[in-house]
Amino acid sequence: MLDVRDLRVSYGAAPAVRGVSFTLEPGQTLGVAGESGCGKSTMALSLLRLLPATAKVSGQVLFNGEDLLTARWERLRAVRWSGASVVFQGAMSALNPVRTIADQLMEPILRHDKVSAKVARARAAELLDSVGVPARRMGSYPHEFSGGQRQRIMIAMALACRPDLIIADEPTTALDVMVQAQILELLSGLIRDQGIAVIMISHDLSVLAHLCERLAVMYGGRIVELGPARQLISEPRHPYTRALAGAFPTIGDPASRRNPSGLAGDPPSLGSLPAGCSFAPRCPEVGAACRTESVELWPAGAGREAACLRVLEGAVDAGDA
Template sequence: MLELDELTVRYRIAGGEVPAVRGVSLSVPAGEALGLAGESGSGKSSVALALLRLLPRSADVGGRVLLDDEDVLSMKWGRLRAVRWSSASIVFQGAQHGLNPVRRIGDQIAEPLLVHKLASGAIADQRVQELLSQVGLPAWRARSYPHELSGGQRQRVMIAMALACEPQLIIADEPTTALDLMVQAQVLTLIRRLIADHGISLLMISHDLSVLADVCDRLAVMYAGRLVEVGPSSGEFRHPYSRALAAAFPTVGDPASRLAPRGLAGDPPDPQQLPGGCAFHPRCPVALETCATSDVQLRASGAGRTAACVLVGE
């Protein structure tokens, strides 16, 4: 369904270029859910926006993005417009920013249908009601404005818009980040159900590994613009960064976890001044001398898992 082949993203700034994504290769088969994780600044959202060419003009994108064997990066503008929403759609991180505040919810959900000439008039209105029902909202909400809805309801509206043209792929960029735990659980349950009911492929992006593991079949972990591990959502992580990311979340009710939270010292590296060798080695608790000079690529680490670490297999 979706294949990334050596995807690169570089942003042009006054002082030169910022390499945000450095040679990411991934595949999402039809009907599969893939989770993409990493700290802020690791390049996750740049990957998501590059898939449908939504990056600003200051971005230079390289490699290939194959959607049903068709390269999105080389599409003409007319073909790209036809692909957006109909073949692949996106749920943005902040629903408040993704919705027009002066237009009613029903009109915004119907817009992809009208643009792609899939429905109009009473048929479009009926389809809007069906979509609202699918995401657990009453039909009368079509007359509401975004500010009249809660954060969870707005996110459901974004999901309804993403489903409007029955795409084969949905890209969800941190869809639950701004929600409280109860609403987050409801939205995740909704996403799982929709994937199962419609056979949709999903690329879901989050910094929260527990959220991704709850929804996705496979997980990919990014650090400093590169993939450091890819594998099933179940099973042990092999890369030290993936393990540290998983351990950084506190355990509810555990005093030791609350008083002494686990995590990583320091910050991710400046993309313009990446360290030599493995970019993670300055923060790695088990780094070897060779890590400062060896730029290890993803290598097999058993059970359908790959990791970019010299310690894999030892």
């Protein structure tokens, strides 16, 4: 359904996304993980050309065979909402504070489905009920809802025109753990019942492992590891994935809580990326070649890929044996 090929995004001289490629089948779920500044949100928003005009985007984004990066604006507007929609990070910022929830839910339905106001209102009520928000509150404004309820409303809006794909940009950020669990259960049910494909961005690997079949780990604007989500977390191949997985304490293990294995330093500035592997300055397994040579995603097991010279060397050694 979605085939992303050599996607590149830059802001002036700073490359924010560098040659990202992946595919997504109908009904499949892909998680995208990485620290802030690694290019996750830029990559996701570029798929529907939602970046500011200052961004320079190249590559291909084939959605059901059609390249959205070269599509005319009329066609792109038709794909948005009805083909693919977005659950933005921070529902209070995404919702219009001076319009009722009913107005905001009905707008995409009226524009894309070309139905009467009565039908659109009935659809909006159905959507609210489906995400656990009472339809009788359709006339309320965003500030009259809790954070968790606003996030549910954002999910309802994303579902308004029955899209094939939802891009969820950190939909559980700033929610408490109980509400986060409810939102994740809601998303899981919608994916299961409606067969919607999802790209979900999060800093929390446990969230992605719970919801997603596959996981893409980004660093320095690139995907550095890609494969089945639970395998990547339990048996990471790339040192960066290993560091991310180790940064989360284990519940019931006091030792891991007292000594979390974090990662020193910060992600590289995209305006001054180091030569070779961009992770080399922070990598605990760095070698001399890592500072001069860079490697693209390389097979790292069944259905898995990693961009690491250590993985490449291991594969070559195994082939020689």
